[in-house]
Amino acid sequence: MPSEQEATLQSVWKPELYRMQLEAPTPKSVPCTEFIPDQCETLFEGYEYHGLITHIQAVQLLDTEPEGAYLVRRSSSANGQFYTLSLKFNNKIHHYKLYYENGKGFYVREKRYETVRQLVADGLVTMYLELKVPTLLQRLDTAVNYQESPYMTLNKRKLKILSKHSTKAANKTTITTSPTKRGDGQNNRPPIISVPTPAPTIGGFPYGSGGEITPTEPLALFEKPHAFRVNTFKGLNWCELCGNFLWGFTQQGVKCEDCGFIAHVKCSNSVPADCVPDLKKLRGVFGIDLTNVLASRKATLPFVIVKCVAEIEARGLTCEGIYRLSGFADEIEALKMALDTDGEHADLSESSYSNINVVAGALKLYLRLLPVPLITFSAHPSMIQATRRKQLPDQLNGIRDSLTLLPTAHYHTLQYLLEHLQRVSQHQAINKMSAHNLATVFAPTLIGPPHMAATGDNMAASQYNNGPPDISSDIFLIELLITHCMKIFQ
Template sequence: MCTIFNRTIYDVVYQLQQEAPHPRRVTCTCEVENRPKYYGREYHGMISREEADHLLSVAEGSYLIRESQRQPGTYTLALRFGNQTRNFRLYYDGKHFVGEKRFESIHDLVTDGLITLYIETKAAEYIAKMTINPIYEHVGYTTLNREPALKKPAPVTRDTPDGKEPHGDDSGLEQRLTSLVRRATLKENDRAPKYEKVHNFKVHTFRGPHWCEYCANFMWGLIAQGVKCADCGLNVHKQCSKMVPNDCKPDLKHVKKVYSCDLTTLVKAHNSKRPMVVDMCIREIESRGLKSEGLYRVSGFSDLIEDVKLSFDRDGEKADISVNVYEDINIITGALKLYFRDLPIPVITYDAYPRFIEAAKLAEPDERLEALHEALKLLPPAHYETLKYLMAHLKR
């Protein structure tokens, strides 16, 4: 682990980012007609590639913007890197971009581009090997699933022959590995089902230096340096996200709502077999509504049903749906029906649904039962447990 932590601090990629060329704007000294309002003095109008190359020969990192001679009305970012001029088609939609990343200013775009070009040139082989020995296998969720969880967070220590803390200032290390430590010390609930869940990765901009929680290498660039799981907060390189196993453990601080939340995400976040909405609503319905006529047929007031939804989204398990607040039981049944309608993936998933339909068409009872049994196997655990509980409730 010591070598991994050292690599995290003295990262090759981090050092290369520090060494990358700095942007040098080549200013146009004359007035240019029809200059787009979103470009500044770096805009040189319709000049040729040869003229741009001559202007940029002053230094690495020099850049300018020109209008294309071949396609008037389109713009090119000309950038000096590696002793040659590189030309990129430039776009603007409120922000400047040449690829996926969008920037507030041309200066930021060029800075990020120079960093990326420099790192990809100097460390291509290193980057290709970053995922070979990931720190994730030692400190990630795989450790949690294999070893008993600690009751209290343990201090981060490096491996040393005598087990003592090494000398030196390691405060930066602890700060950078905060999320890794958090993962390594999360309490595992033995009662919680081992539901497999893919990570919900979104492109993310990290403020300040950040390290990948999969490979422990620096995440380079100014913006959109990597991806972050919206459900559990895991931060990794975009290329590393393809290697992370389907072991997402949603954290309540990341899961902001109950309704419209993926069913598996919700149950994992609450360490339960089923969504607490289903359990709480069904308990309330069975305690005071089983003899009500038209229990799931009669609709409650829509504004009060929406109020129940907002209460669950805001208060979670502390939501009050008792008779003291909602006397009409049809409001609770309406809230339960709304929960199922709002699921992004239905209880009977899109993959399993055709199998259920095929099973229902079978005339022979034993064959139909066997086909239904096979169809149920296609449901994720959270969906299966929810359907099982709901069917038992409807039978009652």
Template sequence: MTADSKHPIWNPTLYEVQLNSPTAKAVNRRKVISNAPSYYGYEYHGEIGIGVAETLLQREKDGSYLVRCYQGTKKTYLLAVKFDNKVVHYRIEYIKGVGHHLKENTKYFDRVHDLVADFLVFFNMQKFAPATLDMTNTATISNFDRTPYMTLNHRKLKALSTEIRKSLNLESFPKENLDKIDYTNSLLPSTYEKPHEFKVHTFKGLYWCEFCSNFLWGFKSQGVKCKDCGSIAHIKCSERIPRQCVPSLKKIRGIFGIDLTTLCMAHKYSIPFILTRCVKEIEARGLVQEGIYRVSGFSEDIDNLKMEFDKDAEKTDISAKAYPNINVIAGVLKLYLRLLPIPIITFQAYKSFMESDKNKTIGDKISTLRKAVKQLPQTHYDCLKFLLNHLNKIAQHSAVNKMNEQNLAIVFAPTLIASPENFTDYSHEISNLKLLMKHFKIVFFNS
């Protein structure tokens, strides 16, 4: 199958090479060795020299192997394998509870036989497919648009962009600023960035790398798989895949403790629905609630609502009938923000935000904050703008609810800003967040 006449989707070369690899076969000893390690079987021949090992293997077929012991300054175990009519020797180790591995390799196996079978494939690849292997190791971003990954994900990216634009909540923003938003581009903007969460994975069956289109060869830890979108790649190829992960909703469990960008991409929103739902409810019946966000709701009710959001997502009922105490809704919103693995004002942007303190005039401080917010990932930027707009509305009713910018900044600074670990003095964070709220329109809308 081909994406076009010049670019095959899947290259079978490495698969064919693996099929033709020698079969692993243990050369078993014929005598009992009293002190043989329990984690080796009859493939262990005890303390024999390299000459004896090679003699035993020389008359066997390629793929034959044995384990021997070398008594030097420290007892060492060596794996001898016959390949291409030659015997090669590698130091082999066993770690209890982990498995067998070669000193030169990070893969671990329950049995020596499985280790040899996997390594024979590697030998065969090196002999018969060096050019293909080299290609997988030197693939560049320049050909990314022509890869199977983009062939399979282009439509998903386009559909995602359309859904995100539809979900934008623009009613709360000044009308004079709506003309600044570009709706014409049907693809995700170049600022969209979501790194993949690749983990080394053992694949059962036949799998191909979605980046280079080559077979994931071997029998264990053949490549990596993204836990958010399910993309598959060689380890080397994964290092070159652009940061454009489009998470799959099937792989997201709950909403609390999930990275902002991951959650938004999975649910196809620019802002997490839990924020828009809670903010809408609070603005409907909590603007004049004294101590809103400062007074805590009942912890049991907050925990129950958290579980409902994790289970039912957008279907969760947060009406006055279900939760008459608006402080419970406010408490869940704060809990969601507190559990984010990466706060809305990220660790990378933290230093830029704090630079504002070095300026003496309000104008210079605001100018620094305007530059700082532009360093945030798009989803973080959208969420910060949305929340600050909401907090401004709360502050506008401070004569009744007693929550002015200072009080709101005290509540939200430790949650919204990625401060250093074990931080206790939030005075600078509070000052900057207060400034952001007070000059919200200038920071976000005056370019």
């Protein structure tokens, strides 16, 4: 008897396309029997290249050959820009422009092949499927119930394991939505996290996920799109969305670089943004995309920031020049390595790092190394425009609307960090770090280097090339965010 796993596999695996591929014609080159002065022996195999012959001559050569027969010729109208592939399929002779790019091989459309034979073999399979099952191919990206897909069926155990740790937070944390109305009438404010009994040392936010996620629900707490890339699969592979075979011999489909989800190119358009990156693929946390880190750890906030903020608020709020003064570079690097290696268990206590500026430096380094700044390139121009309004209420409303352009992970992390910086500024009489001083320190860190900050065009880059950029507008923006964060995020 088949095992439970085998029985499940049989219920989701749809082998019709695989059987159909086995029935497709196989390529058969028609060799040229005459000497051709311009024959490109380094490009073509089996004397399949016939040189400069006419369309009619190609048809005559292929007419008596079996299905899948092909030859390559040069057309007088090509001007050396391409070859012509003549192929017999479905009792008809088809002609295609065949291109060759040095180092990338042959191609007719978007795929690349080392040899013409590989191209023809792959093309015959696709043509055969399009002839025999056109309706099925057209329905691949529409007739799919994601909740009953092979991915959700076969990965229930994986989904349970990944979401198991969140059950402890179920009674403490809830995810609710508090939409903010924009001028266009859309309600798309990211969900607000509310905690009945906030912990003052971390700004009222837990850094675990909220509530258990059942295996039949999208797993990711944050909506993270899959990082699909065209991939060539070896052996039998099938789409994790529709269950159908990935036909062809090369570049049969796409695979998510973060979680490994496999799908047809068309089916990938229907996969929801619920990527759960594999922790094994993430080396540390510094320099890793924020949404990737939080989705893989099922967290609402990055633990690096949470731990650093907690330590700074415990013993650094009254330290003069906090965030402005730098700790020793080698100690900051040591702390970075500890956080990358030990994760949440890294020791940030005074006994390990007596200089609190080392902890502050590690926090700034984490933000500085984010591939996409906390205030993203897409949201930055809109926020700057909001600061140029004349009245303060209009400025705050504009910033609030602009924040909806941030990914959910960036939105909550920014809110958490700004509330912390506001608490730091409340001790400015002792630590000498006003909201303006903090903004001066954090503007390049939160927005990115001035020459990279998005402005909707190349203005920032051109200004940078003409001399030191003016970041006064960025400093003013961060100062507003720190001073009025409670109003902006309320």
